[in-house]
Amino acid sequence: MSGALWDITALAVDAAVADTAMAARARTALPQAQETALAPGDPLPTAPAGGRVLHIKAHKGRFLRPCPATRHYRCCGYQIIHIGENCPMDCSYCILRAYFRDKTLTAFANTGAMFAELAETFGRDISRPFRVGTGQFADSLALEPITGHTRELLGFLADYDNVTLELKSKTADLTWMAANPRPDRVLPAWSLNAPAIVAGQERDTAALETRLAAARTCAAAGFRVCLHFDPICFFAGWEREYAAIIDMIFDYLSPADIAYMSLGSFRCLPELPGRLTAEGRELPDYMLGEFAVGADGKKRxxxxxxxxxxxxxxxxxxxxxxxxxxxxxxxxxxxxxxVFGHTPRELGGLAAYLLDCARNPGG
Amino acid sequence: MQPLFLHPRDVDIAAPHLFWAAPPDAVLVESLATLGQITPALVVETGGRPILAAGSRRAAALRQIRGSALCALAVSLDGPADNDGYAGYGGHAGHAGHTGHTGQAGHTGHTGQGGQEGHTGHAGHDGQGGPAPAVSPALRLGLYYLASNQGRAVTDAMAVAAGRYFAAHASLDDFLRLAGPYLFAADDRRARLVAQWLGLPPELDALLASGHVPLGSGGQLAALDADTRAALTPLLAAVRWSRGSLTGALTWITEAARLAGEPAAALLARCGVLELPHRGLSPNDLTAGLLAGLRRLRYPALTTLEARFSALSRELSRGSRVKLRPSQGFEADAVTFEVTVKSPAELVKAGAALAAMAASPVLPQLLTIAHDDPDGPVGEAPA
Structure with a gap:
């Protein structure tokens, strides 16, 4: 590790976004990083001192997109605002390990284009509620101290009462609160796991206590939070471990502070274990469970x-x-x-149910 | 060069450097008795009892023929130094001491008298200048033996036997560099596999020689701890394992032991597979039984579901030609019914069978087979 924030020792800025506010914020936040201005077609630089590159670039595709769910299982209808790609934390189970093959972090600085697209969608019918998030291809808040992406986004969303934004993270960054968003339109969210999994399988993530303390800060400020247990891992002693973290949650939060909570059992692309061992990491016990290949081609x-x-x-x-x-x-x-005795259909559809949970605290 | 004529009992035919030595067969004895020795053996003169460098089978055969002498050529252990280019792997192998021995091609495997085929691939010593360490006498003896057997098909067990000898006198790298060209073609991945096998205790070499364990499994076996290997040895000797089967078996047992948090030997002792070799099963049934037993150990929940499905589907489809399959990975409460018909009448019959199955109380059990937790009540810790 270089000692730099998230070990970012190189800042590569595409010429097209070199003059954006985000590029300027990144330069300020990473004064020691070696900056490279990239013309179209230029290769990314190699980060000095074995660090990683933060690539500030323009995103050319759609910014708002559905979660890449499979039709074979019930999806929550999460819609993604695509703010960047990859994560500086390192969790053995992470799907991003399969999506992205190197450590390069990417942030999309053409927020003007993003807001234009979002305005068209969100403003078309302001009575139509949206539940969106930024934590699918990246951690929502890991780069926030560098890019200020979420603060910009929250500023834009202040005009859209119909949009609820979920910010999913494993950090305890709360700098986004400086944007002073409506507490009932932002859902700060944390991924949680068994203490043994956090200790052994997550690198550079905030401690569970730190995450929950941040959640408590949000709750005290009037926000309701979301929690995500995904992946729930199967290993010797898993019940004791998951009981411990569940108990810990309620040391920090009351049930009313939680808008919704997801549960997902560990699943992965079949090549993930091989990818891990190729990195020289020992295969964790939880990856040795009894898996079957599901209809979506993933091991479950x-x-x-x-x-x-x-x-x-x-x-x-x-x-x-x-x-x-x-x-x-x-x-x-x-x-x-x-488990529940009913299906999402009986709840009126999972997406609608979660929208209701997000927007109606009393239920 | 004048040949020496020695009494065959005056040479040691069981020296370690004669690592492929084997008893002579009747054809060789008969050939020597009727035609005489047409290819000389090789010896190293020591001033005392000569050291047999090659020709152990001929010497052993001649011991059976009263009054016969072993014809041998003397070679020296004072050969060239071990330059980097000497016997470079994949390149030539120079044999300064053998320059007079070419022309003895024609050896026909084990039944022939000759021990050496022509060294046509040996272009001579390609020294690169500068002082280089001498090849030790032990290594040179091994190299003479290999050179005298060049052209002979080298089995995996033979390569390992050679490796054992060389590894006792040199590093693995030196073994591969010096002896490799005699044992393996340049692109033969067996060199790496033999090197891995040499990490195993020599006692396991017999299982390689007998064909019970493939060379390719050496690395995986070497990664096991000694207790696990010892516990597995009866199973290794019980059937002739293919590499794929043995890889599966070893993976299952090691992963099951890791998940259970107990030694593989203890798991093996409990699961009953160690009893299978004593049940008089056919080789195929024994292999299948061992693999099934080890898979059950690794996947207790899945194999329990499979067994339940198998039993219930047999019961449901008894007397019909309908085949039943569970959903992929038991993910859905669904069963696939499959039937092949060759005539309308067969379809009618299958339809009746399917109708009977639809009314059977077994069908709901089959459809909900994954509702039960195969490992026990909710809350029980996994293995």
Missing amino acids: LLRPLRVRQFRFMVAHLAGHGFSRGLYFCMESDEVWRA
Whole structure:
């Protein structure tokens, strides 16, 4: 590690966005980084001192896109505002490991184009509510101290009462609060996991206590938060570990502080374990579970074992008085029925249900 | 060069550098008895008892023929130094001490008298100048032996036997550099596999020689701890493993042990597979049984579901030609029914069978087979 923020030792800025506010903020935040101005077609520089490159560039495709879900399982209808790609944290289970093959971080600085596209969509019918987020191809807040992306976005969204923005992170960054957004239109969200998984399988993430303390700060400021248990891992002692983190949640938050919470069992592209071992990392125990290849081509824990995980989590959360807003990320109707006794259809559709949870605290 | 004529009992035919030595067969004895020795052996003169460098089978055969002498040529252990270019892997192998021995081609494997085929590939010593370490006498003896056997098909077990000898006197790299050209073609990946195998205890070489364990599994076996290997040895010796099967078996047992947090030997002792070799099963059934047992150990929940499905589907489809398959990975509460018909009458019959299945109380069990937790009640810790 170079000692630089997120080990970013090189800042590569495309000529097209060199004069943007984001590029200027990045230069200020990374005074030691070696800056390279990139003309079209130029290769990315190699980061000095074994660090990583932050590439500030323009995004040419659509900014608002649906979650890359498979039709074989129930998706929550999350819509992604595409602010950048890749994550400076390093979690053994992360799907981004399969999506992106190097450490380069990318932030899209052409926010003018992004806001124009979003304005057209969100402004077309302001009675139509949207639930959107930025934490799919990147951590929502990891680069916020450098790019100020979320603060810009929140400034734009101040004019769109119909949009609820979820900010999903494993950091404890709260600098976005400086944008002073409406507390009922922003859902700060944290990914949580068993303490043993956080300790052994996550690198450079904030401690669980730090994440939950940040969540408590948000709750105190009037925000409701979202929590995500994804992936829930299956390993010796998993119940004790997940019980511990669930108990810890309610040391910091009350059930009413939580808008919704997702549960997702570990699943991965079949090549992920090989990718890990190719990096010289030992395969974690949780990747040695009994997996079957699901209809989406991903390896998933055998269904009865997933149901066992989910029943345990749901029961333990219910013991703390939390049940409304609990849902599965990418699960089948069979699993919904086995654990909850109903399917998303009976909730009026998962996307609609979560919109309701997001916008109506009382339910 | 004048040949020497030695009494065949005056040479040691079981010296370690004669690592491929084997008893003579009747054809060789008969050939020597009727035609005489047409290819000389090689010896190193020591001033005392000569050291047999090549020709152990001929010497052993001649011991059986009363009054016969072993004809041998003397070679020296004082050869050229070991320049980097000497015997470079994939290149030539120079044999200064063998320059007079070419022309003895015609050896026909084990039944022939000759021990050496022509060294046509040896272009001579390609020294690169400067002092270089001498090849030790032990290594030179091994190289003479290999050179005298050049042209002979080298099995995996033979390569390992050679490797054991050289590894006792040199590093693995030196073994591959010096002996490799005699053992492997330039692009033969067996060189790497033999090097991996040499990490195993020599006791396992017999399983390679007998064809029970393939050379390619050496690396995986070498990665096991000694206790696990010892526990597995009866299973290794029980069947002739293909590399794929053995890879699966070893992966399952090591992963199951890791997940269980207990030694593989303890798991093996508990799961019953160690009893299978004593049940008089056919080789195919024994292999299948061992693999199934080890897979059950690694995937207890999945194999339990499979077994339940198999039992219920047999019960449901009994008497019909309908085949049943579960959903992929038991992900859905669904079963695929498959039937092949060759005539309308067969379709009618299949339709009746399917109708009967639809009314069977077994079908709901089959459709909900993944509802039960195969490992026990909710909340139980995994293995």
